[in-house]
Amino acid sequence: MSVQTETELDLAARVLELARASAGPAADVDVSVGRVALALTRFADSYIHQNVADTTTEVRLRIHSEGRTTSASSTLVGTDALREMVERTVAAAKVSPLDPGWPGLIGPTPVLPSHDIDEAVIEASPADRASRVRDYVEAVGELTAAGYFRTRYWTTAYANSAGQAVSGSCTEAALDAIAKTASLSDGVARQASRRIADIDGAVHGVRAAAKARAWDGAVEIEPGTYEVVLEPTAVADVLYCLGNFGFNGKLVNEHQSFLEFGSTQMDPSVTLVDDGVSAFAAGLPFDSEGTPRTRLLLVENGVSRAAAYDRRAAAAAGIAGNGYAGLDSAAHGMSPHNIRLEPSAGPAPVEVEGPASNSSVQALVAQVERGLLVTDHFYTRCLDPRRVVMTGLTRNGTWLIENGEIVRPVKNMRFTQSYSEAFGPGNVLAIGDHAIALPYNYGPNSATAPGLRLAAWKFTGGASG
Template sequence: MSIAEQVLEAARRAAGGSAEVDVNVAREHLALTRFANSYIHQNIAREADTVTLRIHVDGRTAVNSTTVTDDAGLAALVERTVAAARVSPADPGWAGLSGPAELPKLLAEPDPATGEAAPEVRAEQVRAYIEAAGGLTAAGFARNRKVVTTYVNSEGQAASGTVVEAVLDGIAKTPTSDGASRQASRLIADLDGAALGARARAKALASQDPVEIEPGEYEVVLEPTAVSDVLWVLGGYGFNGKAFNEGTTFVRLGEPQFDPAVTLVDDPLSGPAAGAVFDVEGTPRDRLVLVRDGETTAVVHDRRSALEAGVASTGHADAESAVNGAEPINLRLEPSAGAPPAEVDGPAADSAVMALVAGVRRGLLVTDHWYTRCLDPRRLVMTGLTRNGVWLIEDGEITRPVKNLRFTQSYPEALAPGRVLGIGSHAPAFASKYGVQSAMAPALRLAGWNFTGGASG
């Protein structure tokens, strides 16, 4: 009998036959290699089981977790969860458990070599990155992870699945500049430390001795690294089912809120980004179109927010969604049609970015966003800083590096009808620094971006 089945059986006996019970067991293997000053300075790995038990009985709900999975630890988990359920406040938003349902099929099975990669494999990627940085000081990390999840509940739903992911993220520095590059994939063999190190070096050298420019609204080309931040913010604040129910998001279903060039999907099944095909409530998760040709078509829900909205859950519950709302996990902004671009020298990431730059009369090329914070969730106005390279574009050419700028910008308004002047033909994958989300993000050329402060304030 599995741990999940053992806990489910024990909880049903302890809570009584009328109790609704579900159990989620996640075994995570996470391994990390860090480097700084162009040397590896840390290798760490951890493997742990987290067992989460949820009981709903007599109109009350309690949730508890443990990482102690011997018989005594599991018995204690059941005992305290049953006790908590008896004294918890009434839960009028309880949406019931998911019933038996078939899971969608991944287009490719999880790669064991990615989830179980040895330190030597990560070290080889780091070595290639540092050597390609060509004597510039390099720092960053390589990691691989595997999460095996088992879910069972008292309604008969049972699901299991594996997610694997590999990430390489680093910078190369000069005394006055730095250049960043990063990549995520379901296949560790897809990571290219030499190409990423060379890109970071080119960016760092091209952004030395930047000049200060006046704040204001500029046409921009956002590189994929900056666009990944835009997608995560749109997902977390905008396409969040709880926020939509509460009226605190910009989203208006069925309206053309974005430029017709924008199609945004949440897709765990295809592409290099890692994703699970069911959530912590056992609900299947399939490809979901959030924006099609500029029209907002969907938000994501867990069972609780779906009940309130009168729709079905989209399979986006997580441990915090009852409080923070459900969020998209594997966002992809569909790139423009065209063949994958070849790598080119210079500060731009690739030829897809350079093609967008060529159309700009006067504007800025932005590599990355940093320290972004929400000022107005209803309009989704964000403030943050540029990072890792900004350049002035004049008559379709990159002319000089620019000092970092602060921006204050509504993200959906930047992508509104008529504001998206171009989308790159290549959408690399990135892993979020803040959670388990991923994004596949092409470069964007936008009509305007509001910069509100320069290096001097």
């Protein structure tokens, strides 16, 4: 695969050379190249209804000249098309408005080596993907199956006029699916991994079906504040939202984030890291500005330590960028890509009877005197970024817990809850001892989460009335 990686780097170098020749030696120029081969087999009503694949290479060029910055990107990588893009970008740079916040380019800086890619992901055929779907569909039995199985392979390269030139790659296989009963109760199974062999359609089908059956006959309960056990699938949503609104360096700069570095803002049991380079989820070793990514400690034993920055936001904060530039990060900010809540120590989990996804989550349920087991969140949106107040709904299975036992399935409810406060000192009662990586819809992103027991979650209404 080194040949493919060199090809992306060669392409970046070729565009860099063209742009420098056109823009002049005084210009700052950088080029990033990303190639992604995506294949996604989607199923509903227990058959494959959408089955897609594409391979796209995108070249992005930035030029900063005489105080003005412009950028362009294209999926057209033929020589003529690239030359046209360069000329257009150079011309645009001359008439673009002044950009006093330009942070400059990174110089030669090594990056960590890419983790091992999985050749089986790269070579997976449509029949291979359909086979895993078939395993899932057969495992849910008489229930209806819906979801997807996908494989993705990224290769990326970056080169700039300051001498940085790096490349990397990663692979991902993921399954995200539900099983639904005739009475429309459903259950979910979800997992991402760098390796296709880690995703067992049959195991996930059995798990989703068990949840769906256990959720059958759900009843309404009164809204209010409940202790909760969140499955990893729900915890992932909390981590994404904390990442987007809390650990977003641009929002930190603008005082729109709750973060105060060095302060104990979360429970001492909470350690959050962003780790795409050593974790088992897919991640790339540098960002679109060529800044290396490493394991970033966001929260250490409850103490806020860091946020995600691109070079522009980092310069505004007076610190070094830490690898979170994206194509739109200057405008929309940046957030962790592979956020992980560190699990507590414990044995490897095993499958269990009933709605809990495994013995790790079951152990959390056993600790609860009265509360709710929540499988998943849906459509969470921010009401106040400063406190990360989110509203959303439960999904794919919720149950009432009494005296450590699941006593009945509960219909979906709407919540309106500050996520940062839910993680506050004293509010995290227990963290599960097994974390799993969960897929994200866009980019080489994921969240790795264990189950979580929280003291209070504010449910503000029923979803059905």
